Each structure stands twice: as structure tokens, then as C-alpha cells.
Amino acid sequence: MRAVVVHGPGDYRLEERPVPVPGPGELLLRTDAVGICASDLKCYHGAAKFWGDEHRPAWAEADRVPGHEFVGTVVAGDDEALGKRAVSLGDRIACEQIVPCRECRYCLEGAYWMCAVHDMFGFKGFDGAMAEYVLVPSRALTHPVDRTLPGQVAAFAEPLSCAFHAVERGDVGFGDTVVIAGAGPIGLSAIAGARQKNPLRVVALDVVDEKLALARKVGADVTINIAREDAVARVRELTDGYGADVYIEATGHPSAVPQGLALLRKLGTFVEYSVFKDDVSVDWSIISDDKELDVRGAHLGPHTWPAAIKLLESGTLPMDEICTHQFPLEDFQQALDLVGDSAGASVKVSIVPSLSAPTTSGSTTSAARA
Known part of the structure; x- marks a missing residue:
């Protein structure tokens, strides 16, 4: 099979690898689609969080196939694996990013998403899905997904579930003003999740008008282009001078953190979800x-996958406008570069292995939309 393989920061290569053979309790999936996450890009560029230093784990292992936002079709597995997951050959499933050890303190307490071992598809312990096939280990967490959804839409269950967890961490109430910084994949997902909680108002912040227009389509009541407007002043105008009740940071930009502290009212809640490249x-x-704020982190998407998949299957989100670019495996480098282009027109970039690479010399976009 064709697979993208990590050799080091800035050195990912498309190679031929044997198709994995599932062992007892394991499944083999044909990869339908795999999204590219901001954490994938930071890992590619050698961010310390992923390549390791004396303080942080080296999550991105050499000789590892990246890709943790994926769905696939079940093509092989023994009766134990199929029965355990209540699936049949030909069914589609999504896998949670983390593969919990089920033995550490956190797993035994039920907080599997904070597993001390912290094996994750595409980073540590298990190959991800930037390949034609991906192996699902026996302790992986899986969820059924409608086979009629386009692959790139079904794979969006991962960022959507993560953002839903961030919204849950915010304890959003009916009377709240919720401000979400960033209208990229996670920010848009958080807006959609906050809308499901039906607060008084959802406010979206970004610097790109097109993304703010999309934010309105997924549930924002108010949009603020922070390049042209004073977001702090505008939010205070909306809230009788008090400030927002909940602020969800989904940009990964250091400036969004002090912005959130300024935007919040006293006793407000700050939820941090982003992966930062630089210190804050x-x-x-x-x-x-000053404010006695409740500051909370959010990691992965525990217990939110069924709700995220249900929302995708409902067809109410403008997924054609969110899943903007799809690439074949051969163009993985172009896909990574597009995710890194903050001024570009992309929202969610995915790799779909079944796509054919462009045959025209120099072509960059002819096969990038599906």
C-alpha cells in the first residue's frame, strides 16, 4: 500500500508498505479520508511538544504513519473484533485519536482521554491513516458512521467531537454570551456545538471575513473581525459593560489568550483548546x-463522538463549505502546505486515498476538490 511516513521534522515521504494484517481482536480499514489537523502541521515542522524535549513527550515517532482524523471501511477482522464493535465487513467506522492503555490511574478512573501512556494514532504507538489502509488495535475506541456521507465529511467527526468537549468544559448556560476565538475547523465546530446548547448569544472572532460568514452559517449570532474592530469593546457593548460569560480559545495564536482574559466578565470561564507553537x-x-476566572483546559473529545456524528449525519451544517480541499496521497505535501497558509482560502483540508493524483505537469488544484 501507499503510505506517508515520518522520517523527521520537515521530512515526510510517500512510500510503499505492506498492508497491515489484523491480529486477534483487530480490524483492518480501507481509509476513506483523513483530515489534516493543525497539530499535524506543528508536528511536521518539529514543534517541541511533538518532537520532545526534557519536559514534554516525543509523541511523533520516526517511521510512523501520521493522520489521526479518519474514517474507514471495515475490510478484514475476526469474529471477536467484528462482534465486539457490532460491525460487519463493509461498515464504516471512525476511531478516536487516543488508544487508551486501560491500566493507568486515569483510565481506571474513567478519564481515558488523559491516559498516562497516551498512545495516539499517527503520533505514538500506532500508525495513523495517511495511507490506503489503517489497522485498528483491539483497545481502540470506535464509532459507526453513515456510509453515505462523503469521506471528508465523516472524518470531520474528530475535530467536531473535540470542539464539543471544549463547549462542555465551558458549562454553557441559556443566558450566556459565548465568545469563540477563531473560525477555523475547531472554532467553527465550537460555534456549532455552542449553538446546540442554545445560549443567549454566540460571538465569533476572526480576521478573515469569509470565515466569519461561515461562522454565521454554523450558528454565530454576532461576528467580529478583530483586524477592524475592538473585540473587547464590542463584547462589552453587547453585555451591558460586563463582558462574556464563556470564552473558548481555538486559534493557537498567543495573542488570543490575553484577548480572552480581557473579554471575560468577572467569574467568567476561559476554555483553552488550541495547540500552541510558541509560549504564551x-x-x-x-x-x-481582578476577575477570579475559571480557567479550564480541554483535550480530545471524550464522550462527544456520538453527538458529533449525529450532527454531521443530520446534514444541517454547511460541510461543502467547511471541507474545502481534498487531495490524493501523492499530494500530501501540498495538503500540508495549504493547512499552513493562514491567508489561504482553505478551511478543512483532507487526504482521500482513493483520489487519483493530477496527471497534468504543474497542476496544483485540479484534483484538490472532490
């Missing part, structure tokens, strides 16, 4: 003495 510094006295 803030005035911690705002969190403590």
Missing part, C-alpha cells in the same frame, strides 16, 4: 485578583 505570557493577576 499573560498577567495572571487578571485571573486571580
Whole structure:
């Protein structure tokens, strides 16, 4: 099979590899689609969080196939694996990113998404899905997905479930003003998730008008282009001078953190979801003495996958406008570069192995939309 393989920062290669053979309790999937995440891009560029230093784990292993946002069709597996997951050959499933050990303190307490071992598809322990086939280990967590959804839409269940978890961490109430920084894949997903909670208003922040227009389509009541407007002043106008109740940071840009602290009212809630490339510094006295804020992290998408998949299957989100670009495996480098182009027109970029690579010399977009 064709597979993208990690050799080091900035060095990913398309190679031929044997198709995995499932063992007892394992499944083999034909990859329908795999989304490219901001964390994939940061890992590609050698961000310390993924390549390791004395303080942080080296999650991105050499000789690993990347890709953790994926869905696939079941093509092989023994009766134990099929029965355990209540699937048949030909069914489609999505896999959660983390493959919990089920033995550490966190797993035994039920917090599997914080597993101490922290094996994850495409980063550590198990190959991901930037390949024609992907192996599903026996302890992986899987969810059925409608086979009629386009692959890139079905694969969006991963970022959507992550954002739903961020919304859950915000404890959004009916009377709340919820501000979401960023209208990329996670931000748009958080807007859609917050809308499901039916707060008083959902406010979206970004610097790209086209993404703000899309934010309205997924549920934002108010959009603010922070390149032209003072977001803090505008939010205070909307809230009788108090500020937002909940702020969800989904940009990964250091400036969005102090922005959120300024936007929130006293006793507000700050939810951080992004993966940062650079360190962030803030005035911690705002969190403590000034406002007594509740600051919460959010990691992965525990217990939110069924709701995310249900929303995708409902057809109510404008997924044709969210899943903007699809590439064949041969063009994985172009796909990674497009994700890194913050000024580009892409929202969600995916790899669909069944696509054929462009045959015209120099072509960059003819096969990029499906």
C-alpha cells in the first residue's frame, strides 16, 4: 500500500508498505479520508511538544504513519473484533485519536482521554491513516458512521467531537454570551456545538471575513473581525459593560489568550483548546485578583463522538463549505502546505486515498476538490 511516513521534522515521504494484517481482536480499514489537523502541521515542522524535549513527550515517532482524523471501511477482522464493535465487513467506522492503555490511574478512573501512556494514532504507538489502509488495535475506541456521507465529511467527526468537549468544559448556560476565538475547523465546530446548547448569544472572532460568514452559517449570532474592530469593546457593548460569560480559545495564536482574559466578565470561564507553537505570557493577576476566572483546559473529545456524528449525519451544517480541499496521497505535501497558509482560502483540508493524483505537469488544484 501507499503510505506517508515520518522520517523527521520537515521530512515526510510517500512510500510503499505492506498492508497491515489484523491480529486477534483487530480490524483492518480501507481509509476513506483523513483530515489534516493543525497539530499535524506543528508536528511536521518539529514543534517541541511533538518532537520532545526534557519536559514534554516525543509523541511523533520516526517511521510512523501520521493522520489521526479518519474514517474507514471495515475490510478484514475476526469474529471477536467484528462482534465486539457490532460491525460487519463493509461498515464504516471512525476511531478516536487516543488508544487508551486501560491500566493507568486515569483510565481506571474513567478519564481515558488523559491516559498516562497516551498512545495516539499517527503520533505514538500506532500508525495513523495517511495511507490506503489503517489497522485498528483491539483497545481502540470506535464509532459507526453513515456510509453515505462523503469521506471528508465523516472524518470531520474528530475535530467536531473535540470542539464539543471544549463547549462542555465551558458549562454553557441559556443566558450566556459565548465568545469563540477563531473560525477555523475547531472554532467553527465550537460555534456549532455552542449553538446546540442554545445560549443567549454566540460571538465569533476572526480576521478573515469569509470565515466569519461561515461562522454565521454554523450558528454565530454576532461576528467580529478583530483586524477592524475592538473585540473587547464590542463584547462589552453587547453585555451591558460586563463582558462574556464563556470564552473558548481555538486559534493557537498567543495573542488570543490575553484577548480572552480581557473579554471575560468577572467569574467568567476561559476554555483553552488550541495547540500552541510558541509560549504564551499573560498577567495572571487578571485571573486571580481582578476577575477570579475559571480557567479550564480541554483535550480530545471524550464522550462527544456520538453527538458529533449525529450532527454531521443530520446534514444541517454547511460541510461543502467547511471541507474545502481534498487531495490524493501523492499530494500530501501540498495538503500540508495549504493547512499552513493562514491567508489561504482553505478551511478543512483532507487526504482521500482513493483520489487519483493530477496527471497534468504543474497542476496544483485540479484534483484538490472532490
